[in-house]
Amino acid sequence: MSMTRQFSTFYLDDLFFGIEVEKVQEVIRYQEMTRVPLASRVVEGLINLRGQIVTAVDLRQRLRLRDREAGELPMNVVVRTDDGALSLLVDEIGDVLEIDDKTFEQPPETISGVARDLIRGVYKLRDQLLLVLDTERAVQLDGNESDNGN
Amino acid sequence: MAELEGMDEVVREFLVESYENLDQLDRDLVALEKSPDSADRLASVFRTIHTIKGTCGFLSFGKLESVAHVGENLLSRLRDGRLTLNAEITSALLSMVDAVRRMLSDIEGTGSDGDHDYAELIERLNLLQEVLTPPADRATAEPASGTAQVDDEPEDEEPSEATAATDAEAEVEHPAAEIDVESFETPLEMQARSADSGRVATETIETKAFAGEDVAEAKATPPAAGAAPAASATDTGESRSSNVADTTIRVDVGLLDKLMNLVGELVLARNQILQFTATQSDTAFIATTQRLNLITTELQEGVMKTRMQPIGNIWSKFPRVVRDVALTCGKQVRVEMEGRETELDKTIIEAIKDPLTHVVRNAVDHGVESPERRVAAGKPAEGRLFMRAFHEGGQVNIEISDDGAGIDPEKLKQKALQRGLVNPDQLARLSDREALSLIFLPGFSTAEKVTNVSGRGVGMDVVKTNIEKIGGTVDIHSKVGHGTTLKIKIPLTLAIIPALVVTSGGERYAIPQVSLLELVRLEGEQARRSIENIHGAPVYRLRGNLLPLAYLGRELGSDDTAKVTQGETVNIVVLQADDRQFGLVVESILDTEEIVVKPLGKQLKGIATFAGATIMGDGRVALILDVLGLAQRAGVVSEVRDRSIAEKAHHATDGGHERQTLLLLGMGDAGRFAIPLSMVARLEEFPDDSVERSAEQEVVQYRGQILPLLRLSRVLRAAAEADPAASDGDSLQVVVYTEQGKSVGLVVDRILDIVEDALDIQRSIGRDGLLGSAVIQQRVTDLLDVHGIIERAIPSFFAQAEAA
Numbered sequence: 009m010s011m012t013r014q015f016s017t018f019y020l021d022d023l024f025f026g027i028e029v030e031k032v033q034e035v036i037r038y039q040e041m042t043r044v045p046l047a048s049r050v051v052e053g054l055i056n057l058r059g060q061i062v063t064a065v066d067l068r069q070r071l072r073l074r075d076r077e078a079g080e081l082p083m084n085v086v087v088r089t090d091d092g093a094l095s096l097l098v099d100e101i102g103d104v105l106e107i108d109d110k111t112f113e114q115p116p117e118t119i120s121g122v123a124r125d126l127i128r129g130v131y132k133l134r135d136q137l138l139l140v141l142d143t144e145r146a147v148q149l150d151g152n153e154s155d156n157g158n
Numbered sequence: 159m160a161e162l163e164g165m166d167e168v169v170r171e172f173l174v175e176s177y178e179n180l181d182q183l184d185r186d187l188v189a190l191e192k193s194p195d196s197a198d199r200l201a202s203v204f205r206t207i208h209t210i211k212g213t214c215g216f217l218s219f220g221k222l223e224s225v226a227h228v229g230e231n232l233l234s235r236l237r238d239g240r241l242t243l244n245a246e247i248t249s250a251l252l253s254m255v256d257a258v259r260r261m262l263s264d265i266e267g268t269g270s271d272g273d274h275d276y277a278e279l280i281e282r283l284n285l286l287q288e289v290l291t292p293p294a295d296r297a298t299a300e301p302a303s304g305t306a307q308v309d310d311e312p313e314d315e316e317p318s319e320a321t322a323a324t325d326a327e328a329e330v331e332h333p334a335a336e337i338d339v340e341s342f343e344t345p346l347e348m349q350a351r352s353a354d355s356g357r358v359a360t361e362t363i364e365t366k367a368f369a370g371e372d373v374a375e376a377k378a379t380p381p382a383a384g385a386a387p388a389a390s391a392t393d394t395g396e397s398r399s400s401n402v403a404d405t406t407i408r409v410d411v412g413l414l415d416k417l418m419n420l421v422g423e424l425v426l427a428r429n430q431i432l433q434f435t436a437t438q439s440d441t442a443f444i445a446t447t448q449r450l451n452l453i454t455t456e457l458q459e460g461v462m463k464t465r466m467q468p469i470g471n472i473w474s475k476f477p478r479v480v481r482d483v484a485l486t487c488g489k490q491v492r493v494e495m496e497g498r499e500t501e502l503d504k505t506i507i508e509a510i511k512d513p514l515t516h517v518v519r520n521a522v523d524h525g526v527e528s529p530e531r532r533v534a535a536g537k538p539a540e541g542r543l544f545m546r547a548f549h550e551g552g553q554v555n556i557e558i559s560d561d562g563a564g565i566d567p568e569k570l571k572q573k574a575l576q577r578g579l580v581n582p583d584q585l586a587r588l589s590d591r592e593a594l595s596l597i598f599l600p601g602f603s604t605a606e607k608v609t610n611v612s613g614r615g616v617g618m619d620v621v622k623t624n625i626e627k628i629g630g631t632v633d634i635h636s637k638v639g640h641g642t643t644l645k646i647k648i649p650l651t652l653a654i655i656p657a658l659v660v661t662s663g664g665e666r667y668a669i670p671q672v673s674l675l676e677l678v679r680l681e682g683e684q685a686r687r688s689i690e691n692i693h694g695a696p697v698y699r700l701r702g703n704l705l706p707l708a709y710l711g712r713e714l715g716s717d718d719t720a721k722v723t724q725g726e727t728v729n730i731v732v733l734q735a736d737d738r739q740f741g742l743v744v745e746s747i748l749d750t751e752e753i754v755v756k757p758l759g760k761q762l763k764g765i766a767t768f769a770g771a772t773i774m775g776d777g778r779v780a781l782i783l784d785v786l787g788l789a790q791r792a793g794v795v796s797e798v799r800d801r802s803i804a805e806k807a808h809h810a811t812d813g814g815h816e817r818q819t820l821l822l823l824g825m826g827d828a829g830r831f832a833i834p835l836s837m838v839a840r841l842e843e844f845p846d847d848s849v850e851r852s853a854e855q856e857v858v859q860y861r862g863q864i865l866p867l868l869r870l871s872r873v874l875r876a877a878a879e880a881d882p883a884a885s886d887g888d889s890l891q892v893v894v895y896t897e898q899g900k901s902v903g904l905v906v907d908r909i910l911d912i913v914e915d916a917l918d919i920q921r922s923i924g925r926d927g928l929l930g931s932a933v934i935q936q937r938v939t940d941l942l943d944v945h946g947i948i949e950r951a952i953p954s955f956f957a958q959a960e961a962a
Contacts, residue, residue, distance in 0.1 A: 042779040043665060045714035046765050054758075054771055054779040059423040061771045061779055063759040091760045149761045 011109045017102030018085055021073045026138045033088050035101055038081035048149050052097055064095040070146055072122055087143050094147050107131050172213050173266055179206045183255050184478040187248055194243035204233045219271040222261045228283040229254040235287050250282055414465055421461045422754040428454040429775035469547045470498030472511045476518050480543060483522040490529055490540040491522050500547035502554055506648060509628045513621040517558050517644055525562035525642050559643035565636040567593035594634050598622045629672055657753045660744040662710040666780040668753050668772055673785040675739060677747060678730040685728040698730060698741055702913040707741045708792035735789035767791055824908035825871055830939040837944055839896035841909060843889050868951050869905045874927055895944060902948055902955060
């Protein structure tokens with residue numbers, strides 16, 4: 009008897025990520041942003057989500073990936089957190105996938121650095137690997153990691 | 159289950175109501191002590207205790223009932239005039255009120271009236287009523303009190319009919335609770351009495367009352383008494399409370415908060431539409447937008463009003479606080495209040511409650527002297543604590559003053575030194591005013607002896623911090639021997655504030671208007687020259703004082719200094735941070751706007767430079783600058799502190815020359831002239847053709863009066879031998895000088911500047927119309943003898959003024 013879960017998926021650089029669908033409030037296209045000086049580099053800016061001010065965290069920065077190519081506009085995956093809504097900036101949005109629990113595996117030991125903290129596990133899909141993002145940790149910027157990016 | 163819930167509801171209502179009643183009780187008792195003969199107040203106090211006693215009996219809170227019962231007995235004696243209220247009885251009654259309050263909070267927390275032992279208090283209250291009543295007398299006391307009550311009744315009713323719900327409900331209780339005292343009376347008699355006072359007895363309501371459907375009904379039902387009077391009381395209660403219910407309802411604060419948020423959203427949407435409308439030409443659309451604009455503004459005001467509460471709500475407990483503190487310290491203090499109806503947002507009211515209480519206690523404990531010392535100092539034995547609240551410029555001002563000993567700056571300095579808060583070097587340079595603000599330093603307590611009233615380590619610094627937390631300011635003024643005044647300024651509301659919008663690095667930032675002092679715009683040559691550097695720290699001379707500058711762009715990490723300073727204009731926003739001023743150089747200044755303050759997410763909370771964010775008219779987000787945080791980041795606050803102290807010290811030793819604020823005037827080639835600003839009533843500009851002549855004198859009509867004009871250039875021409883300077887064509891610059899209701903206008907060529915300087919008259923030239931010369935702003939400036947000039951030109955001016 010196997011269980012399935014739904015994941016909202018997205019792409020970052022050449023990586024394929026998923027977030028449990030119930031944690032995602034909505035997905036919206038690129039929004040104009042207000043830069044926040046003095047903030048961690050991970051914070052890309054503030055967006056106006058129907059009158060609510062939402063902090064946008066660039067997942068590329070957060071995961072220490074390469075910067076996005078100039079002219080490429082990120083998409084917003086708005087997730088619910090204890091502290092209200094928060095937007096994760098990603099490259100491209102994928103489908104919502106229903107995935108069998110059996111294909112899950114812990115992240116291999118060889119993953120290092122910040123990715124080790126933020127990737128909860130891997131689902132082995134037929135043609136690629138889906139990395140499960142730990143959203144709670146991803147939006148926590150008070151640790152040392154965020155400062156290094158500064 | 160349903161019944162139990164109904165019961166909880168009853169208890170909750172009982173608590174809410176009793177708390178309100180207790181506050182009233184505190185006020186009444188303190189007022190009573192001053193005028194012990196006020197029958198109305200006594201009756202009001204009696205009724206309140208009555209209500210509580212009756213209800214808690216019904217709700218089976220036995221302990222609470224027994225305390226209320228002895229209190230009521232004592233009160234009934236007072237009411238019948240067989241005892242006179244004195245301080246001892248008042249204290250006992252107040253302790254009773256405290257005990258009741260404590261039990262109420264126990265009920266709130268645990269559902270029962272707690273397990274404290276109040277036997278001692280009951281004994282004390284019992285003893286008090288026996289002091290003046292011999293036991294023999296007591297036997298007849300009960301029936302006597304019964305008749306007294308019947309006589310009193312119509313008198314009692316009158317005020318309650320006209321006043322609020324609490325009174326009406328207390329009144330409902332009256333006959334029901336009386337049954338305890340007068341149980342020997344027959345039900346028939348009672349019914350007759352009820353009918354007498356215009357009440358209709360209806361038996362049917364009884365069942366409804368027991369179902370607990372209405373609180374008033376439930377309360378009105380005595381546990382074991384005749385149903386008829388109870389029912390009749392219920393009946394009256396219903397008809398009366400419905401009148402009150404017609405005009406007021408209780409609303410959950412959570413709902414109001416939600417409404418407030420929604421209105422905030424609406425304001426934003428409105429701003430966006432307004433901005434969009436600016437690009438439209440459809441008149442119907444524009445008209446609709448205008449309507450939307452007006453309605454939104456009114457709605458915003460309306461919703462904000464629902465959250466407003468009069469400051470009297472928190473002030474009302476101060477007479478009691480003052481009384482208690484005064485009694486403990488053996489002082490006499492009278493409280494006076496002005497502006498209790500001044501309204502403030504509920505959240506702010508709550509935020510200032512504790513700081514204000516602290517200030518009041520402090521004022522009584524440390525401020526007001528003991529009666530002996532007051533009399534010795536030639537003051538009335540009774541001290542005066544004056545509280546005043548009023549609206550001013552979108553802010554609420556609260557002043558708390560006492561007429562006590564005042565604060566001796568020297569003592570403060572010694573104390574600060576003892577506690578190691580400042581070093582002797584710093585101390586020597588402190589002015590008296592700065593010494594006074596030492597009181598706000600953490601760890602400071604001036605009490606020479608630590609009493610249990612204040613001086614418990616919670617000092618004025620906490621007051622200051624709490625007030626500043628809600629965007630307010632605290633200021634202290636004191637005169638030794640005359641008293642101390644604490645001035646608090648707080649915003650009306652926190653949710654929507656006026657702000658100045660500026661730009662830096664292409665982004666907009668909002669600066670709360672509260673911190674804004676003035677805007678300075680430098681253009682062209684001025685822009686390049688007037689910003690100077692002191693060892694890398696940029697400064698600007700603002701009316702002769704050095705204003706430290708911070709560049710917004712630089713503080714925010716993008717170096718746009720070059721851009722800002724190389725350009726043709728420099729915009730300086732002069733801000734107040736703590737008690738210091740500094741100038742913030744920004745790229746451009748846009749506008750002032752009402753903004754809705756939104757908090758930042760926790761990822762950004764750590765940045766002290768920002769106080770929050772808001773959504774602008776175009777839908778984009780702008781950050782709100784935290785002025786104090788920004789000042790600290792830029793280092794202007796701490797840096798300036800030392801320098802400005804040094805500056806003041808320097809001025810203080812400046813040969814004792816008084817510092818004056820001067821108005822600088824230009825007079826053609828005759829040079830620069832100065833008039834003390836204190837002599838200037840107004841600066842006006844009149845068109846040339848408005849000048850008329852009356853009795854050989856040039857005059858203009860000014861504010862319904864005839865203002866004589868004196869052309870200074872002519873007055874001075876003979877002396878200065880300069881050409882009569884031509885006025886610039888079509889208007890006259892006039893300095894209006896007013897003395898004792900009479901004014902004269904001095905026509906000058908140009909008004910140059912206002913400076914503050916130590917007036918050091920270096921050369922007395924003894925010329926008519928001049929007092930001498932001084933160097934002001936590195937230039938020799940002549941000081942005008944205004945008095946002399948006017949006297950010579952219009953000899954009658956001062957004579958008439960003196961006569962008038």
